[in-house]
Every structure is written in structure tokens, then in C-alpha cells.
Amino acid sequence: MGWLSLAIWTPIAFGALSLLLGRQGQQNLVRWLALAGSLIAFLVTLPVVFGFRTGTAAMQFVERHDWVERFNIHYHLGVDGLSMWFVPLTAFITVIVVIAAWEVITDRVHQYMGAFLILSGLMIGVFSSLDGILFYVFFEATLIPMYLIIGIWGGPNKIYAAFKFFLYTLLGSLLTLVALIYLYIASGGSFDIATWHKLPLSMTAQTLIFFAFLAAFAVKVPMWPVHTWLPDVHVEAPTGGSAVLAAIMLKLGAYGFLRFSLPIAPDAAHKWAWLLITFSIIAVVYVGLVAMVQKDMKKLVAYSSVAHMGFVTLGFFIFNDLGMAGGIVQMIAHGFVSAAMFLSIGVLYDRVHSRDISAYGGVVNKMPRFAAFALLFAMANCGLPGTAGFVGEWMVILAAVKFNFWIGLLSATALILGAAYTLWMYKRVYLGPVGNHHVEELSDIGAREFLIMALLAIATLYMGLYPKPFTDVMDASVQNLLQHVAQSKLR
Amino acid sequence: MESFGWATLYPEILLLVAACVIALVDLRVTHKHRTLTYVLTLLAIGAASLIAGVQAASTETHYGFSNMVVSDPMGNWLKCFSGIAMMVTLVYGRPYAADREMTRGGELFTLGMFALLGMFVMTSGNNFLVIYLGLELLTLSSYALVALRRDDGTATEAAMKYFVLGAMASGFLLYGMSMLYGATGSLDIGQVIKAVSSGQIRHQVLVFGLVFIVAGLAFKLGAAPFHMWVPDVYQGAPTAVTLIIGGATKLAAFAMLMRLLVEGLLPLAFDWQQMLAVMAVISLVVGNFAAIAQSNFKRLLAYSTISQMGFVLLGLMSGVIGGNASSAYNAYSSAMFYMVTYVLTTLASFGVILMLAKEGFESEEISDLAGLGQRSPLAAAVLSVCMFSLAGLPPLVGFYAKLSVLQALITTGLPLYIGLAVFAVVLSLIGAFYYIRIVKVMYFDAPKLPVLAAAPADVRVVLAVNGALVLVLGLLPSALMKLCADAILRTLGS
Numbered sequence: 001m002g003w004l005s006l007a008i009w010t011p012i013a014f015g016a017l018s019l020l021l022g023r024q025g026q027q028n029l030v031r032w033l034a035l036a037g038s039l040i041a042f043l044v045t046l047p048v049v050f051g052f053r054t055g056t057a058a059m060q061f062v063e064r065h066d067w068v069e070r071f072n073i074h075y076h077l078g079v080d081g082l083s084m085w086f087v088p089l090t091a092f093i094t095v096i097v098v099i100a101a102w103e104v105i106t107d108r109v110h111q112y113m114g115a116f117l118i119l120s121g122l123m124i125g126v127f128s129s130l131d132g133i134l135f136y137v138f139f140e141a142t143l144i145p146m147y148l149i150i151g152i153w154g155g156p157n158k159i160y161a162a163f164k165f166f167l168y169t170l171l172g173s174l175l176t177l178v179a180l181i182y183l184y185i186a187s188g189g190s191f192d193i194a195t196w197h198k199l200p201l202s203m204t205a206q207t208l209i210f211f212a213f214l215a216a217f218a219v220k221v222p223m224w225p226v227h228t229w230l231p232d233v234h235v236e237a238p239t240g241g242s243a244v245l246a247a248i249m250l251k252l253g254a255y256g257f258l259r260f261s262l263p264i265a266p267d268a269a270h271k272w273a274w275l276l277i278t279f280s281i282i283a284v285v286y287v288g289l290v291a292m293v294q295k296d297m298k299k300l301v302a303y304s305s306v307a308h309m310g311f312v313t314l315g316f317f318i319f320n321d322l323g324m325a326g327g328i329v330q331m332i333a334h335g336f337v338s339a340a341m342f343l344s345i346g347v348l349y350d351r352v353h354s355r356d357i358s359a360y361g362g363v364v365n366k367m368p369r370f371a372a373f374a375l376l377f378a379m380a381n382c383g384l385p386g387t388a389g390f391v392g393e394w395m396v397i398l399a400a401v402k403f404n405f406w407i408g409l410l411s412a413t414a415l416i417l418g419a420a421y422t423l424w425m426y427k428r429v430y431l432g433p434v435g436n437h438h439v440e441e442l443s444d445i446g447a448r449e450f451l452i453m454a455l456l457a458i459a460t461l462y463m464g465l466y467p468k469p470f471t472d473v474m475d476a477s478v479q480n481l482l483q484h485v486a487q488s489k490l491r
Numbered sequence: 492m493e494s495f496g497w498a499t500l501y502p503e504i505l506l507l508v509a510a511c512v513i514a515l516v517d518l519r520v521t522h523k524h525r526t527l528t529y530v531l532t533l534l535a536i537g538a539a540s541l542i543a544g545v546q547a548a549s550t551e552t553h554y555g556f557s558n559m560v561v562s563d564p565m566g567n568w569l570k571c572f573s574g575i576a577m578m579v580t581l582v583y584g585r586p587y588a589a590d591r592e593m594t595r596g597g598e599l600f601t602l603g604m605f606a607l608l609g610m611f612v613m614t615s616g617n618n619f620l621v622i623y624l625g626l627e628l629l630t631l632s633s634y635a636l637v638a639l640r641r642d643d644g645t646a647t648e649a650a651m652k653y654f655v656l657g658a659m660a661s662g663f664l665l666y667g668m669s670m671l672y673g674a675t676g677s678l679d680i681g682q683v684i685k686a687v688s689s690g691q692i693r694h695q696v697l698v699f700g701l702v703f704i705v706a707g708l709a710f711k712l713g714a715a716p717f718h719m720w721v722p723d724v725y726q727g728a729p730t731a732v733t734l735i736i737g738g739a740t741k742l743a744a745f746a747m748l749m750r751l752l753v754e755g756l757l758p759l760a761f762d763w764q765q766m767l768a769v770m771a772v773i774s775l776v777v778g779n780f781a782a783i784a785q786s787n788f789k790r791l792l793a794y795s796t797i798s799q800m801g802f803v804l805l806g807l808m809s810g811v812i813g814g815n816a817s818s819a820y821n822a823y824s825s826a827m828f829y830m831v832t833y834v835l836t837t838l839a840s841f842g843v844i845l846m847l848a849k850e851g852f853e854s855e856e857i858s859d860l861a862g863l864g865q866r867s868p869l870a871a872a873v874l875s876v877c878m879f880s881l882a883g884l885p886p887l888v889g890f891y892a893k894l895s896v897l898q899a900l901i902t903t904g905l906p907l908y909i910g911l912a913v914f915a916v917v918l919s920l921i922g923a924f925y926y927i928r929i930v931k932v933m934y935f936d937a938p939k940l941p942v943l944a945a946a947p948a949d950v951r952v953v954l955a956v957n958g959a960l961v962l963v964l965g966l967l968p969s970a971l972m973k974l975c976a977d978a979i980l981r982t983l984g985s
Contacts (some may be wrong), residue, residue: 068891070972071898087637108865137885144879151935152864158934163927170923174916177894182909183900208589281945 002063003047004077007087008125011041011094015117022110031102034113038098041120048079049088051314055471057081057480059130067134073182073191073461076131081477082258082328085470086127086251089335092459094120095245096452097240103448104350105153105240107329112153115145116240123248127255132180132191135259138254139216140173142490144242149262153238156488161236162228168229173217178376179212183264195351197263200491206268218276220253222312224283227306234302235355239346246305246338251331254312258328261317266485269317272430276317278411283310288417290338292424296327297348297355300425301341304381307414308334314411315396318403319485324478325471326395332470333380333388340377340456344370347449348429357428361435366442369432371444378426380460382419388463391470496555496686499562502539502570503545503611509535510604511762514647519596524589525597528795532600533578536607539967540574545928551981554617557680559833565827565982568974569614569746576739576805576834577607582953583842586946590849593729602639606632606735618753619668621677626664626711629658629743633736638729648844649727654712656720670700671756673716680755685747688758700764704751705757705766711746713793714800722781725793730848730855733789734841736832737796745830748807753823753983767808768911774801790853791925792807792840795881798922802828805915806896821902824979825895828972832964835879839957843874846946846954857929862938869951870943871933873958880961882926883919887965891972893919899906 001009014037022030048061059078067075067160097116105112121147123137143166151162184191185200203207219226228428230250232243262269284307291303306329315327347370349355364371380387383394393415401408434440447454463470497504513535517528547567564780581603588594613738638650671676674696675686686692709717725733752763778798781981785791810819818984846872846912847854847863854860863871880889893915900912945951964971 066969067967068972070969070976071895111864126571137890140885140890143885146928148934151931159931162935163924166927167920167924171917171920174920175913176758178897178901178909178916181894181898181912184898406810453751472517 002061002077003044003051003060004079004124004128005049006044006085007041007048008077008121008128010044010121011091011117011124012121014041015114015121018110018117019114022114024434026248027106027109028188029100029217030110034098034117035095037053037117038091038095038120041117042088042095045088047089048084050414052084052473054081055476058477060084062130066369067131067178069450071133071191072189073133074131075107075134075165075209077128078130078463079128081474082481083127083255084473085328085332086248086255087124089323089332090120090123090127090248093244093335093339096339096343096455099448100346101240102242106347108152110152110241112149115149116244119149119244121243121251126252128187132183132193132196134191136173136177136180139256140170141277142249142252143169146245149241149458150233150237153241154236158236161233163235164229164240168219168226169216172219175212176216178231179209179456183225193259195263199264200489202349202360203267203271203490206265206489207271210215210261210265210268210272213265214258217253217256217261220280221250221309221313223252223279224287224306224310225279227283227287227321230306231299231302234305234342235298236322239342239349242342242346243339246301246342250305250309252325252332254309257313257316262485263481267488267490270319273317273319276313277407280310280314280317280409283307284314284411284414285417288297288414288421290418293422295356295427296356297345297429298342299359301338301345304341304421305334305338307418311393311396311411311414314407315392315399317397318407319482320399320402321478321482322395323399323403324482325474326392328465328474328478329390329395329467329470330392331408333392333460336375336388336456337380340373340460341367341381343456344374344377347445352444354438357425359436360429362430362432362438363439363442364430365434365465366439367444369450370445370453373457374430375426376457378422380464383415386461386464388460390464391467471489496545496560499553499555499560502543502574503608503615505542506535506608506611507541509539510601511938513597513604514601520597520918523594524585525594528597528600529581529585532581532604532894533911536574536578536604539607540571540578541610543570543574547571548552551887558681559618559621560615560763560932562615563982564978565749566693566746567744568978569613572834573610573614573742574607574722576838577603577735579838579953579957580734580738583838583845584734586950587612587731587845587848588729591640592642593687594732598639599636599731602636603735606636610739610846614746615681616750619680619683619751622750623661626747627661627963629740630661633657633732635741636732636735637724637829640729643729645727646729649724652727653724660707660710660717663710664704666670666722667700667703667707668694670696670703674700675858680750680954683755685741686759687756697759701756701759701762702766703876704756707761708744708748708751709770712741712800713749713796714770714804715777715797716770718723718774718777718797720792721797722793724791726787726790726855727795730789730841730845730853734838734845736790737841738838739834741830741834741837745803745827749823752807753810753819756814757811760816761814764811767804771801771804771808772911773912774798774804775915779918779921782922785925786857786888787855788857788860790842791857791929792837794836795874795922795925799829799833799881799898800916802893802896802915803833807913809899809903809908812905818899818902820976820983821982822899824972824976825899826978828895828975829892831971831975832880832892835957835964836880836881836889836961838960839873840877840881842950842954842957843877844949846870847943857932859940860929861936861940862934863933865937865942866940867943869955873954875930876958876961878926878929880965882923883956884923885965886962888961888968890965891968893944895972899926900944
């Protein structure tokens with residue numbers, strides 16, 4: 001069993017264990033079990049990070065076994081520079097989520113921990129699948145735990161949100177399934193993604209495939225105009241669910257563009273790039289403006305996620321190395337920062353049980369340590385240099401300016417808008433005199449919350465100050481992908 | 492001198508003898524749960540399935556009784572599976588039946604065995620009349636089973652509807668068969684296909700007979716627009732009997748479809764594929780849309796069945812393209828895989844209803860499932876696995892069933908068929924809505940009923956295994972897929 005298999009199946013095994021062992025009244029056992037499981041799962045991803053050879057676009061840690069012989073489906077795993085970082089990132093966020101839920105979740109703890117651990121394994125599976133159906137299986141299977149997480153532990157309107165999440169994302173991915181089968185037949189009976197990359201296709205076929213994939217990935221990212229499910233879901237989801245959703249799940253869609261849309265249908269991707277760029281710019285500018293008028297903190301961060309993910313897709317579809325690498329860096333950075341933002345909101349929500357910005361004011365007076373962390377994450381969210389948020393945005397804007405000055409200019413407004421809504425929220429929630437008696441009664445974060453905040457803060461600063469390890473890993477793969485996309489596959 | 496071929500009918504002979512013996516033994520049994528009859532029945536069916544399974548694994552095609560019956564891998568596997576399905580049904584159904592005074596006599600077990608015998612005969616038939624006889628044995632037993640609760644108004648009504656519509660369907664089928672007999676001069680499947688492919692017979696006569704046969708088959712399968720009896724009978728029949736009709740029977744119905752349409756009338760594939768296509772589309776629409784509006788869980792599962800049968804038909808209709816039958820094996824094995832996994836999932840779904848039902852309480856409203864996740868984690872877990880599987884979500888077995896059917900459709904390369912695949916996919920999304928609604932009720936709604944008393948151990952074990960199989964076959968579908976593909980290949984290749 002290779003390291004990638006271990007990274008996938010360790011959390012799933014621990015998740016299943018906690019589902020089976022856990023009963024009401026054994027909550028502590030389950031908590032420690034989940035913590036141990038998530039830590040071990042994180043540790044087994046480290047060999048992938050440290051054993052990864054930079055400077056090559058080849059797949060590494062490859063495992064390949066027959067799985068469904070009848071359809072030539074293989075259990076085929078591997079990572080390259082495009083996907084490697086998401087493996088440890090997913091495991092890391094899962095550890096954080098498990099710690100964050102420690103005292104907060106008291107209802108059906110074993111199911112909560114089980115769902116998150118299983119979800120973690122499934123998401124790592126998505127990032128390391130090299131077989132189309134294997135990818136699809138992991139991609140779809142993530143819906144089941146997430147649906148349960150939102151529906152069981154969510155807010156008052158959770159059922160609507162759970163259905164919206166499920167049906168929106170399922171619609172997209174079902175069309176993708178048709179495209180996968182089409183590619184299987186066009187390639188003479190292979191579900192191997194690398195084979196598909198070499199497959200010549202007519203423009204019509206490419207266009208249809210491109211849009212079938214777009215249906216799944218755009219909904220998942222989510223791109224404007226199919227982003228409307230995200231704010232609803234974030235508002236209702238429990239804190240851990242929001243964090244995982246924003247930090248990892250949205251990346252599944254963006255990753256899909258890199259692995260499927262661009263290399264399989266490069267000509268269609270070039271032809272329709274204007275559409276994707278337009279959507280991305282609208283996401284960056286318009287959704288940024290929408291974020292500004294939100295009264296609910298979670299909604300604000302949710303819209304800000306849509307805007308930030310707009311940067312990612314923008315970076316991909318201007319087809320130069322800086323943009324593409326910037327998009328991937330932005331995906332990783334957003335993983336840390338959005339998780340931190342949602343967990344900060346969770347900290348406040350646990351104490352006051354409100355997410356309305358107007359219910360707060362002057363939190364810094366009562367929670368100085370927490371406010372300091374929150375300030376760091378807010379700064380990262382608006383892309384302050386020295387934080388993780390800066391690197392990716394800067395790379396994408398630079399690439400966009402190279403590509404077209406006006407697009408660069410429009411995308412750069414995101415920095416202003418992002419700063420505006422984030423800082424405004426920070427001011428209204430944290431600064432000023434103590435707003436009301438709820439805030440008066442607040443107590444500062446304890447050791448457990450300090451730990452998760454500190455871990456995320458270190459990650460955010462490290463990536464902001466020294467992004468080289470991140471960009472080095474993806475360099476060769478990005479170059480390779482760009483060269484590949486530059487060649488026409490029309491026959 | 493041709494040998495009599497007793498071996499081809501060993502499972503049937505065993506079942507017949509056992510059913511008669513057990514009916515006599517039952518006269519001496521006074522226990523409310525009929526434990527002795529129950530154990531003997533399970534043993535008999537188990538032995539019959541085992542024989543069928545052994546024959547399926549080892550033999551090539553054999554004919555017996557002057558070509559009246561055939562023993563081939565496809566038929567033997569289907570017999571084996573339907574026997575297992577019947578055993579599982581009886582395990583789930585016995586406590587339910589005992590609570591409802593349905594086991595004052597051993598009718599449930601003996602009629603169940605006769606129904607199974609009917610299925611076996613249908614599956615083995617190599618002659619139109621033998622298939623018809625098997626079908627009648629099955630349906631007559633089913634009519635009696637549906638009416639087994641003599642004091643229950645809805646069950647009696649369901650039995651009446653089932654009888655009237657079922658008799659009509661049988662009439663259709665018999666009429667179609669007689670037309671074909673008139674045209675081809677034989678009832679033997681091998682002779683019929685020879686006569687049909689000779690091209691000597693007027694096409695109109697054949698198609699006229701074919702229309703009636705397809706209509707009769709659609710009735711039995713429960714495909715729209717011949718589905719009217721399905722919701723009423725599913726809802727009205729005692730749940731244990733619903734499971735007999737909706738479970739094992741479907742496998743026999745599939746065998747009948749294969750025997751009549753593929754083995755007997757393949758040269759007319761162009762004609763019957765069109766009919767199946769229309770029925771598939773209507774089934775998908777009717778089943779999926781009507782299911783959304785249901786508040787009764789058994790009725791919802793009935794509409795779900797209609798839509799799932801639509802998928803099976805999609806698989807069957809992609810066999811012969813432009814007179815070229817090279818993809819036939821692919822299409823029919825995907826349909827067979829779909830049917831087998833569908834029956835597996837149906838067994839578990841109804842098993843949960845049967846387990847939840849208590850004396851005087853049917854537990855068939857969807858709202859009765861509220862909070863099941865807390866009241867009975869096992870039942871809720873099994874039912875959610877089934878619902879996600881029926882919705883076609885990986886990593887459950889229903890996903891591979893849909894994948895293989897879609898693959899068969901898209902392989903044809905015809906724009907119409909690819910369009911149908913997209914259509915089926917979009918309608919599955921609508922289907923997903925009501926399936927996940929069941930999961931929602933179980934896990935998100937607060938429980939209204941008290942925590943369940945534990946079900947008998949045999950029920951719990953079988954239910955857990957059944958649910959686990961839906962998941963395990965989803966993770967490792969290869970073996971069952973290969974089995975179906977081999978069975979179809981060896982049967983049609985001969």
C-alpha cells in the first residue's frame with residue numbers, strides 16, 4: 001500500500017471506526033479517537049510532501065491496480081505539482097476541524113467525527129485520482145457526508161440548504177459522467193486520464209465535453225452565476241462544515257479544470273476562455289460588491305470566497321505560467337485563510353449565538369488575543385503582503401495585466417473591494433466600545449481555540465513570507481500543462 | 492434417442508416436491524411463527540438455489556424435455572439469485588406476517604415456494620407455452636398472497652386490481668404468442684427465431700404479435716404506460732408480499748424478457764427496441780415525477796420501481812444497432828447487472844419497512860421514518876445506503892448499474908441514444924430529490940416515535956449483510972459484473 005492509499009484510507013478507516021464504536025455517552029472516547037485518526041492521517045501525508053521531487057511534471061507516488069476489469073477501470077493514484085499540496089492541506093484542515101469541534105459539538109459526536117474523517121479521505125482521493133471513474137466516485141461520494149453534516153448539525157434553515165447543495169452539485173456532476181463515458185468510448189475503452197490528455201477530438205466534441213465538465217466544476221468552485229448555493233449553505237452549515245467546504249471542497253472544482261477541462265479540451269478552452277474570464281471578473285468585482293452589503297458575517301465571508309475563487313479561474317484561463325501558478329497558490333492560500341475566517345466566526349458564534357455583524361462591537365476589549373488573530377486573518381483575506389492571501393492574488397493580477405491591461409485593472413479592484421468589506425467588518429465587530437451586554441460577557445479564547453488559531457496563523461504567515469516551496473513544487477507541472485494546452489488537439 | 496434431461500429441472504423438481512411436503516407438514520404445525528415450516532422452506536429454497544448456482548457455474552447450455560426447457564448460465568444464475576431473494580424475503584417477512592395473523596396456516600411459505608417454482612419455470616422455459624405456464628403459476632400464487640390478509644380491505648382491493656389487470660396482461664401475452672404460433676408454426680424458441688429470421692413471414696403479422704407480447708411483458712415488469720397496477724398493489728399488499736412481487740419476481744420477469752424478445756425475436760429487434768425506448772422514456776418521466784408527490788413510502792418505492800425499470804429498458808434497447816448485434820452482449824449484461832443490483836437494493840429497502848412495522852402499525856408513511864437515525868441506527872444506515880444507491884450515487888452499487896447502462900447507450904454512438912442518456916441522467920437528478928428526502932426524514936427530523944425494540948436476530952443479521960452488500964458491491968463491483976457478462980456471453984453465444 002502506497003503513501004497515497006494510506007492518506008486516503010487512514011481517515012476513512014478511523015471515521016468508520018468512530019461511527020461503529022461511538023454511542024451517546026462515549027463522546028470523549030470518540031473525540032480522542034478522531035483526533036488520533038486525523039493526526040495519523042496528517043502524518044502519513046508528510047512523506048508525500050517531503051518525498052516529492054520538484055522539477056518534474058511526472059506523476060509521483062503512482063499506484064495502479066485493476067479495479068473493475070469489465071470497464072477497464074483502475075485504482076490509479078498519483079500526484080504531480082498541480083495536486084500535491086492539496087493532500088496535506090486536506091489532512092491539516094481536518095485536524096483543525098476535529099479540534100475545533102471538541103467542546104462545541106455535543107450531539108451525535110461519533111457521527112460528526114465519522115463524517116468529517118470520511119470526507120477528508122474522499123477529498124484526498126479526488127486530488128490523487130488518475131482514473132476518470134475513480135475521480136468521479138470520490139468526487140460524488142463527498143456529497144453524502146457533506147449533505148449529512150449540513151443537515152444534521154446545521155442552522156435553522158439547514159434542510160433547504162442541504163437539498164440545495166446536494167441537487168446543485170449533483171446536476172453538474174451527472175453531466176460530467178456522460179462526458180466521462182463519451183471519452184471512454186472515444187479513447188477506445190480507457191478511463192485513464194493521461195490517455196485522454198493525448199486524445200485528438202473534433203471541435204464539436206471538445207466543446208460539448210468542455211461544457212459538460214464546466215457544469216460540474218463551475219458549480220463546485222462556484223463561479224458566478226451558479227454561486228448562489230454557496231452563501232445559503234455556508235450560513236446553515238456548522239462551523240467545521242463551512243471551514244471544510246471553503247477550504248477544500250471548493251478546490252475540487254478548480255482542480256477539475258486543471259486536470260480535465262484544460263488538457264482534454266484545449267481548443268475549446270481557448271475558444272471559450274473569454275466566457276470564463278468574464279465570469280471570473282464578474283465574480284471578482286460584482287460579488288465583491290455584494291459581499292460589502294452583507295449583514296451576516298458568514299454570508300460576507302461566503303461571498304468573499306466566491307470573489308477569491310474568481311481569481312483562481314481567472315488565473316487559469318489567461319493561459320500563462322504566472323496566472324496558472326498564481327491560481328493554484330491562491331487555492332492553497334484560500335484554504336488556510338477561509339478556514340481561519342470561518343473558524344473565527346465559529347468562535348464568536350459559540351459564545352453569542354449570532355452571526356449578525358450588528359450584534360457585536362468592541363470584541364477586542366474582551367477578547368484581545370482572539371482579536372489579534374482575527375486581525376491577521378482579516379489582513380490575509382484582503383491580501384496584505386506578507387500573508388498567504390497576497391501571493392496568489394498578486395501573481396494573478398500581474399499575469400492579468402500582461403494578458404490585457406483592462407482585465408488586470410478590473411481584477412485589481414478586488415484588492416480594494418476585499419480590503420473594504422473585510423476591514424469594515426473587522427471594524428464593526430471588533431473595534432470601538434463594547435457594543436452590548438453579550439459582548440460584555442465574552443471571555444477570551446482558551447488553549448484549544450488558541451491552538452487552532454495559532455496553527456492557521458503560522459501557515460498563513462509562512463506561506464506569505466516564504467512561498468517558494470509552494471511555487472517550486474508546481475513549477476514544472478504548470479509549464480508542462482501550459483505547453484500541452486498550447487498545442488491544438490483538433491484532428 | 493434424446494435423453495430426457497432431468498438434470499435441467501433439478502431445482503424445479505426439488506421445489507415442487509418440497510412445497511407439497513411442506514404443505515402437508517404444516518398441517519401438524521401449531522406454532523404462531525410456524526418455525527418448523529419456516530426452517531424447512533428456507534432449507535428447500537436454499538438447496539434449490541444452490542443447485543442452480545452450481546449448474547450456473549459449471550455447465551454450458553443443456554436442453555431437456557424435448558427442448559421444452561433449457562439450462563443455461565443466465566437462467567441458472569437468475570434462478571439462483573431469485574431463490575436467494577425469496578429466502579431473504581421470507582426472513583424479513585416472517586415476523587411481520589406472524590403479527591398480522593397471516594401465518595395461521597403456512598400459506599406464506601408454501602405459496603411463496605409455488606411462486607418461486609413459477610419463476611424458475613419461467614426462467615428455464617425454452618418454449619413459449621412453458622414460459623407462459625411458469626408465469627401463470629407465479630401470478631396465481633401472487634394473487635393469493637396479496638389477498639392473504641382476508642380481513643384487510645386495502646389488501647383485498649389490491650388483490651382484485653392485481654388479478655384483473657394481471658389476467659388482462661396474461662391475455663395479451665397469450666394472444667401475442669398465438670399470433671406468433673400462427674405465423675411461425677412453432678412455440679419452440681429456437682424454431683421461432685429460425686422462422687422469423689428466414690424472412691418468409693409477413694412482417695405485419697409478426698409485428699402485430701410482437702406488440703401484444705411487449706405489452707404483456709411491460710405489464711408484468713411494471714413499466715409505464717402499463718404500470719397502473721404497480722402503486723396500488725405495492726401499497727395495498729401486505730409488505731412481505733409486496734417484497735415477493737417487487738423482489739425475486741423482477742429477476743424472473745427479466746429472464747422472460749430475454750427469452751422472448753432476445754432469444755426468440757432478435758431479428759425483430761428494430762421493432763421492439765423502439766417500443767422499449769418509448770416505454771423507457773415514459774417510465775422515467777412517470778416514475779420520477781409521480782414519486783415526488785408521495786407521502787406513503789411503499790407507494791414511493793412503487794414509483795421508484797417504475798423509473799428504475801425505465802433504466803433496465805434503456806439497457807435492453809441498446810443491444811442491436813442498425814442490424815448489428817455486436818454490442819448486444821454489452822447491453823444485455825448491463826441490463827442484467829442493473830436488475831440484479833436493483834433487486835438487492837429493493838430487498839433491503841423493504842426489509843427496513845418490515846422491520847419497523849409492528850403489530851397494528853404498518854410504518855409505511857414517510858413521516859413514520861422521522862428520526863430513525865436515532866431510533867434504530869442499523870435500519871437508518873441500511874435504508875440510506877439503499878436510497879443513495881437507487882439515486883445512483885457512488886460508491887454504491889446503483890452507480891455502477893447506471894454507469895453500465897449509460898455506457899451501453901453511449902457506445903451505440905447514435906445521437907438519439909446519447910440524447911436518451913442525457914435525458915435519463917437529468918431525470919435521475921429529479922429522482923435523487925425524493926431519495927435524499929428519505930435520508931433527510933431519517934436523520935434531520937426529530938423522532939416522533941419511541942426507540943424501537945430490537946428485531947429478531949435473523950432479521951438483523953440478514954439486513955446488515957444485505958445493506959453491507961449494497962456498499963461492498965459498490966466498492967468492488969467487478970465480480971458481479973463479470974458474472975453477469977459471462978452469463979450473457981455464454982448464453983447468447985451458444
